[in-house]
Amino acid sequence: MKQLEVNINGIKAIINECGKYFIICCHGLYSSKDSRKYVEISELACKNGFSSVRFDFRGCGESQGNFYESTLSNRLKDLHEVVEYIMQNYNASISLIGSSFGGMVAIAYAYKNGVKPVVTISTPYKIDGIEKNFVEDAMKYDLLEMVKKVSHILIIHGKNDELVPFEHAEKLYENAMEPKKILLFNTDHSFSDDVERRKALEEAIAWIKKFKF
Numbered sequence: 001m002k003q004l005e006v007n008i009n010g011i012k013a014i015i016n017e018c019g020k021y022f023i024i025c026c027h028g029l030y031s032s033k034d035s036r037k038y039v040e041i042s043e044l045a046c047k048n049g050f051s052s053v054r055f056d057f058r059g060c061g062e063s064q065g066n067f068y069e070s071t072l073s074n075r076l077k078d079l080h081e082v083v084e085y086i087m088q089n090y091n092a093s094i095s096l097i098g099s100s101f102g103g104m105v106a107i108a109y110a111y112k113n114g115v116k117p118v119v120t121i122s123t124p125y126k127i128d129g130i131e132k133n134f135v136e137d138a139m140k141y142d143l144l145e146m147v148k149k150v151s152h153i154l155i156i157h158g159k160n161d162e163l164v165p166f167e168h169a170e171k172l173y174e175n176a177m178e179p180k181k182i183l184l185f186n187t188d189h190s191f192s193d194d195v196e197r198r199k200a201l202e203e204a205i206a207w208i209k210k211f212k213f
Contacts, residue, residue, distance in 0.1 A: 001016050001017065001018050001046045002016070002017040002018075003015070003016050003017075004017065006085070008055070008081055008082060008085045009081055010058060010063060010064035010065065011055055011056065011057070011058060011063050011064075011078055011081060011082060012033070012055065012056050012061065012062040012063045013033070013053055013054070013055035013056075013082060013085075014033060014042075014053070014054050014055070015051065015052070015053050016042045016045070016046055016051055016052045016053075017051050018045065018046035018049060018050060018051050018052070019049040019050050019051050020051070020090070020092055020093075021049075021050050021051065021092060021093055021094075021095075021212055022050070022051045022052065022053060022086050022090065022092045022093070022094045022095075023041065023045050023050050023051070023052045023053070023094070023095050023096075023097060023205075023208060024052070024053045024055075024079070024082060024083065024086070024094055024095070024096050024097070025038045025041055025042075025052065025053065025054040025055070025096075025097050025098075025102075026057075026075070026079060026096060026097070026098035026099070026102030026103070026105045026106050027054070027056070027057065027060070027061075027099060027102045028099045028100035028101045028102050028122075029070075029100060029101035029102075029130065029134070030060075031060070031099065031100070031102070032056050032060055032061030032062075033054040033055050033056045033061055033062075034054075034061065035099070036197075037099060037121070037191060037197065037201065038054040039054075040197070040198070040201055041054070041097060041201055041204070041205070042054060044201055044202065044205045045205060048205055048209055050205070050208070050209075051090070051092070053082060053086060055078075055082055057070050057074075057075045057078045057079075058070060058074065058078050063078075068131065068133060071133060071134055071137035071138070072101070072104060072105060072108065072134070072137050072138045072140075072141060073137050073140065075101075075102075075105045076105060076108055076109055076112075079105055079106075079109050080109070083109075083113075093212065093213055094115060095115065095116070095117045095118065095119070095208045095212060096109065096110060096115055096118045096119070097118075097119040097120075097121070097204055097208075098118075098119070098120055098121070098123065099120075099121040099122055099123070100121070100122045100123060100124070100163075100164065100189070101123075101124075101127070102123075103120030103121060103122070103123025103124075104123060104124065104125075104127075104138065104141070104143060106118050106119075106120060106123075107120065107123070107143055107146055107147055107150055107153075107172075108141050108143065108146055110150045110153075111146035111147070111149050111150055116150070116151055116152035116153075116211065116213065117152035117153065117154065117207060117208050117210075117211040117212065117213075118150060118152065118153045118154070119153070119154045119155075119156065119204040119207060119208065120153070120154070120155050120156065120169075120172070121156045121157070121191065121200065121204070122156070122157055122158060122161055122163075122164055122189050122190075122191070123155070123157075123164070123168065123169070123172065124164045124168045125143040125144050125147075125168050125171055125172050126138065126139075126143065126168075143172065144171060144172070144175045145175075147172050147175045147176045147177075148175050148176070148177065149177065150176055150177060151176070151177035151178060151179060151180070152179055152180075152211045153176045153177075153180050153181075154180075154181050154182075154183070154203070154204060154207040155169050155172050155173050155176070155180070155181070155182045155183070156169075156182075156183050156184075156185065156200050156203065156204065157169035157182070157183075157184055157185070158184070158185050158186070158187040158188050158189060158191060158196070159184050159185065159186055159187070160186065160187060160188050161188060161189040162188055162189055163189040164189060166184055169182055169184070170182065179211070181207065183200065183203055185199065185200050187200075
């Protein structure tokens with residue numbers, strides 16, 4: 001595995017080169033590219049012959065910018081810059097894995113750009129109870145409508161999610177295009193249970209391996 005640290009117009013990213021196909025990871029609202037989920041995803045991806053990109057949205061982690069400007073709209077722009085970088089430098093096919101708020105970004109991006117397959121983890125279809133600017137911006141995006149145009153999607157959720165009830169996953173699943181799959185695990189929002197997290201991430205990689213284009 002060849003690991004590169006790159007700066008994409010102020011977006012700090014880590015690229016693990018292990019194959020011609022890329023998995024791009026989108027972290028959650030208060031998370032970063034260094035979340036254990038994404039480190040493990042990168043390792044599992046490499047074992048299966050896939051390259052991966054984990055990056056900090058602007059305003060998060062090591063990237064430039066103001067966190068309070070890191071709305072869904074702006075994160076979509078950040079993701080697009082990362083995708084463009086991979087396309088220009090590797091001419092690769094991609095899939096998306098997004099956790100929580102990052103899953104919302106992944107669904108909205110897949111809807112606009114036809115990306116598949118997609119994996120979401122602990123993802124809500126709408127948000128509230130956080131900073132007003134994030135909520136107001138997210139209201140521009142009707143994920144239950146958008147996901148009707150997203151296929152090859154695996155929806156992963158914890159049965160004991162204390163932040164996003166698993167009913168959010170069920171509604172996303174009900175509205176998504178076939179082929180689709182939903183998996184519920186005995187863990188919390190962060191997938192802090194090591195065994196359940198590992199099982200979930202292995203399912204994510206297997207889904208991408210089955211449906212990669």
